Amino acid sequence: MIKKVRRPPAEPAVSGAAISIGRRRLTLEIGPLLESQWTGIPVFTRRLVESLVRSGRVDLSFCFNLAEIPAPKVLAAISQGTGSFLRQAFEEHAHEMNRMVDISCPILYPSVKTAFGACASEASTIHDISTLVMPENHEEANVAYHTDNLRRELATDNMVFCVSEATKAALETYFPSVIGKTSILYQFADWPEAFPLMERNLPRIAIGRYAIVIGTIEPRKNLSVILRALALPEVEKSDLKFVVIGRVGWLVDQLLEEMTPQQRERLIFSGFVSEFTKYRLIAGAEFMVYPSLYEGFGIPAVEALSLGKPVLAARTSSFPEVIGRAGLYFDPLSASDFAAALVEMESPAKIRELSALAEPQSRQFGWQRMAQPVLDWLDES
Amino acid sequence: MFPTGLVVSLPSREMRAMILPGALFQIADLAGQPLSGTLRAALRLLDETCRDAGQRLLLIARPEIFIHGDSRAWLMQQLDGIGHHLNLSDGSTIQLVAGLRNHLFFYNPGLCRNMTAFERFVGRAPEVPAQIGMQINTAFTFSIGQSLYAPQPLLLQTKNLFPPGEAEYRIFYLNPNSVADSIARIEAAPRITAEYVNGFTDITYIPFTDTAASDASFCRLVVKHILAAGQLPKGMLILGAPLAQEKRDTFSEMMSVLLAGLIRCGAVLPRAALPNVLITSSLLDEDVFARADRRCRLVMHETFEFWRCPRRYYERFETLCVAGRPGGRHDRLAIIDLLAEACGRVPDILSVEEEQKASMRRRVLDD
Numbered sequence: 001m002i003k004k005v006r007r008p009p010a011e012p013a014v015s016g017a018a019i020s021i022g023r024r025r026l027t028l029e030i031g032p033l034l035e036s037q038w039t040g041i042p043v044f045t046r047r048l049v050e051s052l053v054r055s056g057r058v059d060l061s062f063c064f065n066l067a068e069i070p071a072p073k074v075l076a077a078i079s080q081g082t083g084s085f086l087r088q089a090f091e092e093h094a095h096e097m098n099r100m101v102d103i104s105c106p107i108l109y110p111s112v113k114t115a116f117g118a119c120a121s122e123a124s125t126i127h128d129i130s131t132l133v134m135p136e137n138h139e140e141a142n143v144a145y146h147t148d149n150l151r152r153e154l155a156t157d158n159m160v161f162c163v164s165e166a167t168k169a170a171l172e173t174y175f176p177s178v179i180g181k182t183s184i185l186y187q188f189a190d191w192p193e194a195f196p197l198m199e200r201n202l203p204r205i206a207i208g209r210y211a212i213v214i215g216t217i218e219p220r221k222n223l224s225v226i227l228r229a230l231a232l233p234e235v236e237k238s239d240l241k242f243v244v245i246g247r248v249g250w251l252v253d254q255l256l257e258e259m260t261p262q263q264r265e266r267l268i269f270s271g272f273v274s275e276f277t278k279y280r281l282i283a284g285a286e287f288m289v290y291p292s293l294y295e296g297f298g299i300p301a302v303e304a305l306s307l308g309k310p311v312l313a314a315r316t317s318s319f320p321e322v323i324g325r326a327g328l329y330f331d332p333l334s335a336s337d338f339a340a341a342l343v344e345m346e347s348p349a350k351i352r353e354l355s356a357l358a359e360p361q362s363r364q365f366g367w368q369r370m371a372q373p374v375l376d377w378l379d380e381s
Numbered sequence: 382m383f384p385t386g387l388v389v390s391l392p393s394r395e396m397r398a399m400i401l402p403g404a405l406f407q408i409a410d411l412a413g414q415p416l417s418g419t420l421r422a423a424l425r426l427l428d429e430t431c432r433d434a435g436q437r438l439l440l441i442a443r444p445e446i447f448i449h450g451d452s453r454a455w456l457m458q459q460l461d462g463i464g465h466h467l468n469l470s471d472g473s474t475i476q477l478v479a480g481l482r483n484h485l486f487f488y489n490p491g492l493c494r495n496m497t498a499f500e501r502f503v504g505r506a507p508e509v510p511a512q513i514g515m516q517i518n519t520a521f522t523f524s525i526g527q528s529l530y531a532p533q534p535l536l537l538q539t540k541n542l543f544p545p546g547e548a549e550y551r552i553f554y555l556n557p558n559s560v561a562d563s564i565a566r567i568e569a570a571p572r573i574t575a576e577y578v579n580g581f582t583d584i585t586y587i588p589f590t591d592t593a594a595s596d597a598s599f600c601r602l603v604v605k606h607i608l609a610a611g612q613l614p615k616g617m618l619i620l621g622a623p624l625a626q627e628k629r630d631t632f633s634e635m636m637s638v639l640l641a642g643l644i645r646c647g648a649v650l651p652r653a654a655l656p657n658v659l660i661t662s663s664l665l666d667e668d669v670f671a672r673a674d675r676r677c678r679l680v681m682h683e684t685f686e687f688w689r690c691p692r693r694y695y696e697r698f699e700t701l702c703v704a705g706r707p708g709g710r711h712d713r714l715a716i717i718d719l720l721a722e723a724c725g726r727v728p729d730i731l732s733v734e735e736e737q738k739a740s741m742r743r744r745v746l747d748d
Contacts, residue, residue, distance in 0.1 A: 133445040136394040147505045169449040173479045294446050320451035334403035
């Protein structure tokens with residue numbers, strides 16, 4: 001007997017309304033949201049979805065590898081803050097529930113593009129080109145994933161979104177053929193509204209004075225400059241600790257193994273923490289230290305700024321653009337330059353001066369600014 | 382050559398083990414840093430070149446991080462008018478500095494992993510080579526779509542052999558079933574002295590590179606030389622083990638690379654110590670070839686770092702031969718010009734694939 005499989009009706013667009021005049025259609029590839037723990041690109045994707053929904057000017061549909069994913073499931077995952085259930089539902093019910101995307105509709109990839117030239121109009125997002133210009137800091141599989149098809153990706157894009165001017169400049173230097181079809185897609189920091197209240201009801205974190213460092217622990221994050229500076233007299237005599245948030249990544253085993261007891265006293269590794277714990281740790285810090293050699297954007301810096309914390313950052317890539325005057329900068333390869341900047345940053349007057357600039361700087365980046373370039377592209381498509 | 386001075390970017394893979402004073406530094410700051418021999422030689426060459434021309438030389442680590450806005454402005458301020466950037470590339474990437482004239486020195490194609498990485502990189506980012514003004518000591522061509530692009534080759538050559546120092550000699554013995562056994566027996570054999578070499582008047586010298594050892598056609602050519610060496614009572618074949626890449630690399634490890642290449646190529650060699658064949662640990666000094674009663678022949682693989690030897694070095698050889706694969710990345714005429722300039726005369730270019738075909742034809746005719 002042939003069993004009839006009932007195909008569910010097509011899910012409505014996010015807005016819940018039929019396609020309306022003046023609204024543009026867009027398919028958003030949400031592969032990053034299928035991950036369980038959202039950091040980095042999944043969070044960027046989540047913010048992009050929310051920005052476009054808030055704009056009210058797009059009829060959004062979602063897909064993964066050109067298979068449509070019902071909008072309510074995506075929005076449910078966003079409210080849950082994890083892609084675990086979304087991935088499970090996608091894998092278990094793909095054969096009976098999923099439909100192919102409408103290829104006449106423009107498609108936007110928030111990260112690496114997976115299908116080339118499949119849709120009428122295509123855009124992808126370049127976060128950074130570190131896998132191309134500093135491959136030694138990545139595992140080979142990661143380099144291949146990001147760079148093997150980059151050429152094809154760019155060639156088939158009608159629009160290439162770059163997460164910062166620095167990323168745009170880097171991309172255009174290495175792929176001049178993209179000049180003229182790039183646009184900046186800045187993201188922003190957003191904390192759940194309940195966090196300040198929740199924080200207020202808890203005791204202060206009992207670590208003493210500390211600076212916060214955020215990011216997966218890997219060579220590009222350049223923790224070694226802090227370790228080297230700890231041996232310098234001006235840093236050694238300070239009682240400031242460094243709380244490092246982030247999981248242990250790749251190619252850093254040796255660095256961690258070789259840490260001295262003195263260094264271990266000054267560096268506290270929290271591992272991966274929840275958003276709320278991260279919020280608490282940033283809020284309790286004197287300032288943020290961001291020693292990375294290279295970042296596409298550097299969202300932790302904006303998160304710190306949004307909580308009034310200035311940033312002591314490497315003078316590289318996107319940092320001056322993102323942090324502006326609310327921070328101090330140092331040469332990321334010079335421990336003595338870092339030490340000098342750290343001493344300056346520790347001065348109460350300097351912290352006060354920069355803290356006043358921090359929150360206004362973070363407001364440069366908001367959901368409207370994130371949505372606008374996508375809307376502009378859709379208007380032109 | 383670089384009238385407004387030169388900033389040289391270093392390969393990041395080698396820099397991982399270095400502790401630098403900052404992103405910009407002087408060549409003297411590299412004293413005592415763990416550099417490979419080839420990188421050290423390349424830096425010495427650039428230092429010599431700039432000093433001779435009275436031009437400024439500055440080194441930079443990670444130029445890619447100063448790409449935009451304030452960080453780029455800071456870099457430009459530090460460069461203070463330097464208009465040329467030379468990337469010392471290990472093949473894993475090619476660094477560009479926007480706004481400067483970019484040049485490339487792919488300093489060690491003799492290391493197989495570098496060559497593989499280089500091919501992969503230019504495949505991934507084909508628009509990069511088109512932005513290269515000059516290529517130092519290579520004559521590569523690149524394609525972008527249907528177009529071919531060849532940066533201007535520029536010869537930079539050392540005035541003195543680097544590294545100087547006495548080469549060690551070992552007997553040649555190959556157990557085709559075991560590199561380890563071959564090395565053990567070579568190491569156990571009595572050491573060969575330079576006096577032993579003095580007894581021979583007809584010397585063929587074949588310095589290997591790691592890439593040459595993985596080139597089966599080249600290895601088969603070497604096997605022919607090994608077999609031929611035994612036929613001449615005064616003939617001596619000296620095989621140069623690939624040069625050590627890291628400080629920890631030992632002569633035994635470098636000999637292993639050479640022997641493994643010969644085994645992999647599938648040719649048959651007698652399992653015996655051959656009195657007319659030796660292996661040596663480093664580039665042989667020109668004095669070895671300087672004796673008036675000697676006829677010397679040099680056979681180089683196309684990836685041999687010819688720029689590490691001065692022109693007078695090549696003058697010692699009666700015959701110069703470069704073996705390579707046709708259709709490789711080098712432009713044939715341009716590389717011949719470059720080698721002719723380096724050697725003081727046009728070397729014989731031996732296409733190893735053609736050599737193989739010729740050898741097969743001869744065999745068929747003989748049969």
